[in-house]
Amino acid sequence: MRSGLRSKATATILIGFSLVLGSVPLLNAQTIKIGVITSLTGSQAAFGEAHKNGYSIALDQINAKGGVLGKKVELDWYDDQSKPDQAVQGVSKLVDQDHVAMLLGAYSSENTKAIIGPVTTHQIPLLIPTATADNVMDSKSPWVFRICAGANAYAKEWIAFLKKNGDPKTMVIVYEKTNFGQANMQAMKEAATAAGISVLATEEYEAKAPDYKAVLRRVKDKNPDVIYFCSYLLDATTLMRQSMEVDLNPKYYTAAGTGFSAAEFPTAKGAGRNAEFTLSVSQWLPEAPWPGSKEFDAEYFKRYNSHPQYHAMQAYQSLMTAVEAINKAKSLDAAKIRDAIKNLNLKTSAFGPIKFDANGQNQHPVIITQVQGGQYKVVYPLDIAQAKPIIPAPKWTQRK
Amino acid sequence: MPRFLTDFLQAGMDGLLTGALYALIGMGLALIFGVMRIVNFAHGAFLMVGMYVSWILFDKLQLNPYIGFLASGLFLFAFGWGVYKLLIQPIRDRSDFMQILMTTGIALILVDSIQLKFGADYHQTIIDLTNRPPFGFGPFTLNRAALMSFGIAGVFIVGLQQFVVRSRTGQALRAIAQNREVAPLMGINVTLIQGFSFALGIAMAGLAGGLLLPALYLFPSVGEDYTLKAFVIVVLGGMGSIEGAAIGGLVLGVTESLTSAYLGQQWALAVDFVLFLLVLSLKPSGIFGRQRA
Numbered sequence: 208m209r210s211g212l213r214s215k216a217t218a219t220i221l222i223g224f225s226l227v228l229g230s231v232p233l234l235n236a237q238t239i240k241i242g243v244i245t246s247l248t249g250s251q252a253a254f255g256e257a258h259k260n261g262y263s264i265a266l267d268q269i270n271a272k273g274g275v276l277g278k279k280v281e282l283d284w285y286d287d288q289s290k291p292d293q294a295v296q297g298v299s300k301l302v303d304q305d306h307v308a309m310l311l312g313a314y315s316s317e318n319t320k321a322i323i324g325p326v327t328t329h330q331i332p333l334l335i336p337t338a339t340a341d342n343v344m345d346s347k348s349p350w351v352f353r354i355c356a357g358a359n360a361y362a363k364e365w366i367a368f369l370k371k372n373g374d375p376k377t378m379v380i381v382y383e384k385t386n387f388g389q390a391n392m393q394a395m396k397e398a399a400t401a402a403g404i405s406v407l408a409t410e411e412y413e414a415k416a417p418d419y420k421a422v423l424r425r426v427k428d429k430n431p432d433v434i435y436f437c438s439y440l441l442d443a444t445t446l447m448r449q450s451m452e453v454d455l456n457p458k459y460y461t462a463a464g465t466g467f468s469a470a471e472f473p474t475a476k477g478a479g480r481n482a483e484f485t486l487s488v489s490q491w492l493p494e495a496p497w498p499g500s501k502e503f504d505a506e507y508f509k510r511y512n513s514h515p516q517y518h519a520m521q522a523y524q525s526l527m528t529a530v531e532a533i534n535k536a537k538s539l540d541a542a543k544i545r546d547a548i549k550n551l552n553l554k555t556s557a558f559g560p561i562k563f564d565a566n567g568q569n570q571h572p573v574i575i576t577q578v579q580g581g582q583y584k585v586v587y588p589l590d591i592a593q594a595k596p597i598i599p600a601p602k603w604t605q606r607k
Numbered sequence: 608m609p610r611f612l613t614d615f616l617q618a619g620m621d622g623l624l625t626g627a628l629y630a631l632i633g634m635g636l637a638l639i640f641g642v643m644r645i646v647n648f649a650h651g652a653f654l655m656v657g658m659y660v661s662w663i664l665f666d667k668l669q670l671n672p673y674i675g676f677l678a679s680g681l682f683l684f685a686f687g688w689g690v691y692k693l694l695i696q697p698i699r700d701r702s703d704f705m706q707i708l709m710t711t712g713i714a715l716i717l718v719d720s721i722q723l724k725f726g727a728d729y730h731q732t733i734i735d736l737t738n739r740p741p742f743g744f745g746p747f748t749l750n751r752a753a754l755m756s757f758g759i760a761g762v763f764i765v766g767l768q769q770f771v772v773r774s775r776t777g778q779a780l781r782a783i784a785q786n787r788e789v790a791p792l793m794g795i796n797v798t799l800i801q802g803f804s805f806a807l808g809i810a811m812a813g814l815a816g817g818l819l820l821p822a823l824y825l826f827p828s829v830g831e832d833y834t835l836k837a838f839v840i841v842v843l844g845g846m847g848s849i850e851g852a853a854i855g856g857l858v859l860g861v862t863e864s865l866t867s868a869y870l871g872q873q874w875a876l877a878v879d880f881v882l883f884l885l886v887l888s889l890k891p892s893g894i895f896g897r898q899r900a
Binding site (some may be wrong): 248249250252255289385410411412413415416417418419420421422424425430443444445448451452453454475476479481603 | 614615618625629664727729731733737738740741748750823824826829832838843864867868871872873875
């Protein structure tokens with residue numbers, strides 16, 4: 208009796224196992240899985256959410272048109288909790304266990320830099336949507352492609368803007384101390400020095416300890432024409448509030464995008480009125496002159512009741528580009544997808560033309576915006592400008 | 608006034624404002640150590656729970672954190688007592704090693720439970736007071752929210768000190784700190800008083816957490832640095848002396864602020880620990896001399 212029960216149990220377990228194991232390739236056959244690593248929680252969750260929203264819109268549009276290679280596309284999310292070690296684990300999980308066709312991500316430069324090595328050893332194509340630190344492309348890995356413009360492109364655009372708008376002479380750079388901040392500081396320091404703008408100081412800060420007043424007081428002592436912030440969202444809002452507190456009045460408040468161009472930044476949930484007159488680089492706006500931009504904005508607003516910033520668009524276009532490449536590759540073979548991305552030449556998309564250079568970098572134009580009346584307005588380049596830049600920024604004591 | 612002097616005084620005053628909250632945190636840890644000889648490695652985690660209590664009240668009921676911090680304190684008093692009864696009392700006579708493992712374990716469980724329930728997101732508590740222009744006098748400016756926290760913390764620091772020195776419970780508490788074996792012979796209920804002082808120490812961390820909420824970002828592991836800082840404060844003030852801890856907190860706040868002003872913010876925590884090592888190696892009884900509460 209006992210042995211009968213046991214063999215019955217063993218049989219059940221074996222059948223159970225074979226069902227579980229058997230079902231994996233079956234699922235794979237019906238959908239094409241694309242892995243997404245982003246920061247759904249943690250200090251960068253605001254950007255992770257923008258990513259998620261952008262990816263979701265792209266996914267629905269792709270599947271509404273029948274998917275790719277005759278199959279539906281499925282996104283396999285991995286939340287890196289805004290931590291680089293988690294992002295690295297995400298690569299193994301998505302590739303080794305879930306067998307995704309390719310990867311998109313991560314959000315931050317820090318986390319993206321961390322996954323370049325694992326991506327290369329796993330030989331899986333990676334499309335980077337938002338990481339601006341240029342060292343994510345340093346490895347020259349043939350598996351890595353980046354859709355956004357990087358820190359050097361930001362710095363170049365800033366110098367062009369500053370030369371045409373008052374030609375300031377001095378600058379201080381204030382940056383958060385991870386890869387994003389450090390890379391953008393370095394790029395700006397080199398570009399400014401080469402352009403004859405003297406960089407009086409570079410001030411590093413720890414983003415999670417929100418008392419930057421001592422840093423800002425030192426900046427005030429230097430009295431620069433320009434202050435350049437490289438900051439995420441929470442630190443950006445706190446920096447502007449504390450700039451008001453210490454009465455720091457440079458002629459130009461400028462920033463390397465990110466926190467200073469997040470949707471929340473000029474609202475009451477962010478820096479509110481303290482955000483006014485800050486200038487920031489951006490990679491895309493709903494008003495951008497590319498077909499699909501306005502439609503994306505409308506769809507985003509319909510779903511999430513807010514207007515998207517460039518982070519959402521970069522996620523959207525990354526997935527669109529990935530699917531386009533899989534379509535061209537006509538295969539789920541990693542090397543074939545990689546070669547298809549390499550040879551891709553989209554004359555136009557909602558994020559502008561897309562073509563990767565020999566190092567996997569997409570050449571993307573950078574624009575400059577200013578917060579005016581609680582809204583981001585394009586102020587540069589002139590052919591798409593919506594408003595004139597207000598320079599110098601009024602002193603805090605003269606603001607209402 | 609010359610510029611270098613105003614800069615120095617400004618940094619010093621900013622440091623005192625932060626230091627008052629450090630004092631509150633340090634006094635809680637000193638109280639627990641003094642009465643129980645338990646090194647509470649979960650102190651920062653309890654502080655974090657205090658922040659979440661106040662934040663939930665703010666987020667769901669729009670309750671101002673300057674009222675909500677009282678709820679943090681009360682909640683943590685009850686919570687602390689429960690933790691004492693369930694987890695600390697059974698091991699209070701065991702080795703130091705056991706106690707370290709236990710409190711470290713409590714800290715891990717608290718941080719991970721909060722992360723499970725509320726996620727790893729960062730939250731910012733923006734209240735009207737933090738967005739107002741600062742309070743200015745002469746060449747100096749002080750953040751209004753920090754000033755408010757300083758005032759409230761001051762009341763609790765003096766209150767706790769007076770309570771320990773003057774009240775009967777305070778006397779019992781000090782009696783246990785002086786001699787654990789003799790105290791029960793004098794008719795003191797050691798278990799009750801220890802539970803009470805553990806809860807009170809945790810409540811201090813909770814109050815400080817509530818008061819820190821408007822000044823910090825909130826996330827599950829926010830307390831980790833504060834556990835370490837609390838140790839530095841307690842060692843500065845002489846292990847277990849609550850007056851020493853109060854002064855140690857102020858010293859630490861000012862040290863951090865001056866470090867930020869003259870060396871850069873990224874050095875603040877490093878200098879904390881240099882101070883810690885210096886005191887431990889040169890004057891282990893603490894800067895302020897006395898050995899015990």
